[in-house]
Amino acid sequence: MAPRSAPSSRHSVAPADQELAGRLALVTGAGRGIGEAVVRALVARGCRVLATDAAPEGVDALAREYEGSVVARTLDVTDAAAVEALVADAEDTLGALDIAVNVAGILRCSPVTELTDEDWRATFAVNTDGVFHVSRSVAGRMADRGAGSIVTVASNAAGIPRTTMAAYAASKAASVMFTKCLGLELAPRGVRCNTVSPGSTLTDMQRGMWPAGEAHDDGPAARRVIAGDLASYRTGIPLGRIAEPADIAEAVAFLVSDRARHITLHDLYVDGGATLRA
Numbered sequence: 001m002a003p004r005s006a007p008s009s010r011h012s013v014a015p016a017d018q019e020l021a022g023r024l025a026l027v028t029g030a031g032r033g034i035g036e037a038v039v040r041a042l043v044a045r046g047c048r049v050l051a052t053d054a055a056p057e058g059v060d061a062l063a064r065e066y067e068g069s070v071v072a073r074t075l076d077v078t079d080a081a082a083v084e085a086l087v088a089d090a091e092d093t094l095g096a097l098d099i100a101v102n103v104a105g106i107l108r109c110s111p112v113t114e115l116t117d118e119d120w121r122a123t124f125a126v127n128t129d130g131v132f133h134v135s136r137s138v139a140g141r142m143a144d145r146g147a148g149s150i151v152t153v154a155s156n157a158a159g160i161p162r163t164t165m166a167a168y169a170a171s172k173a174a175s176v177m178f179t180k181c182l183g184l185e186l187a188p189r190g191v192r193c194n195t196v197s198p199g200s201t202l203t204d205m206q207r208g209m210w211p212a213g214e215a216h217d218d219g220p221a222a223r224r225v226i227a228g229d230l231a232s233y234r235t236g237i238p239l240g241r242i243a244e245p246a247d248i249a250e251a252v253a254f255l256v257s258d259r260a261r262h263i264t265l266h267d268l269y270v271d272g273g274a275t276l277r278a
């Protein structure tokens with residue numbers, strides 16, 4: 001019998017603990033919640049991170065905690081000129097961006113009949129325009145180098161109708177399709193573009209939907225999210241728990257790594273089965 005050949009280096013991947021060593025990532029909405037968890041997951045894999053957020057406190061704290069690995073900048077993703085200036089400055093001073101993760105997002109819940117113009121525009125300005133601004137700025141630079149990975153954190157609401165979430169769901173669906181089209185344009189130039197679509201995740205955004213007095217993580221509001229609510233056409237979460245931010249960050253860390261080198265235009269649902277992927 002012929003001896004088994006040693007695995008070719010073509011098929012080897014770096015150990016997960018340092019698999020992003022030498023890479024530089026831009027993360028938006030990094031000051032708390034899922035964005036903060038993404039920063040932690042990337043740093044744990046050896047990545048340097050430019051952590052940005054419209055509010056300075058959270059990203060400044062991350063830069064202090066991870067001195068040498070995390071640089072903090074205030075960035076409002078709705079401001080296209082500020083995004084382009086930050087990306088240009090980062091490439092000059094920190095180096096080439098290998099990874100960009102669009103996490104910044106807002107949620108304003110309202111029935112459509114009561115939704116204001118301002119709610120609609122603000123939702124799209126962050127969740128859709130912001131993804132466009134950041135992705136456009138990094139995409140050309142990555143494509144010129146023939147390598148890069150962009151992940152947009154969308155929502156499972158992009159794929160299933162939800163009451164009181166029309167603006168949010170539509171803005172997220174737009175960001176998913178935008179990211180897929182970008183991925184198609186950039187695939188021949190070595191840049192992968194994917195989306196992660198979380199379900200209910202234990203962050204301030206999620207707790208903000210719960211009635212006052214029920215906003216603790218194992219209280220009645222949380223239990224209703226898990227059990228489902230037929231009155232609002234929600235089937236609940238089959239895995240029986242609400243996600244922690246780290247659950248979403250793990251999916252992002254995988255998609256930006258070389259372990260996902262043949263994955264692009266993908267929308268990875270991390271929702272415990274809540275949408276039944278139907």
Ligand SMILES: NC(=O)c1ccc[n+]([C@@H]2O[C@H](COP(=O)([O-])OP(=O)(O)OC[C@H]3O[C@@H](n4cnc5c(N)ncnc54)[C@H](O)[C@@H]3O)[C@@H](O)[C@H]2O)c1
Nearest residue numbers: 029031033034054076077104105155198200201203204205
């Ligand atoms: N928490 C959930 O249940 C859930 C579910 C599905 C999708 N998501 C999505 O995940 C992402 C992160 O959500 P989260 O739960 O961590 O929310 P969060 O509200 O806890 O954090 C959002 C962060 O984005 C920042 N941000 C808001 N507007 C910004 C702007 N214009 N520019 C830059 N930063 C801005 C905020 O300052 C904040 O730090 C969002 O895109 C959200 O839509 C969250």
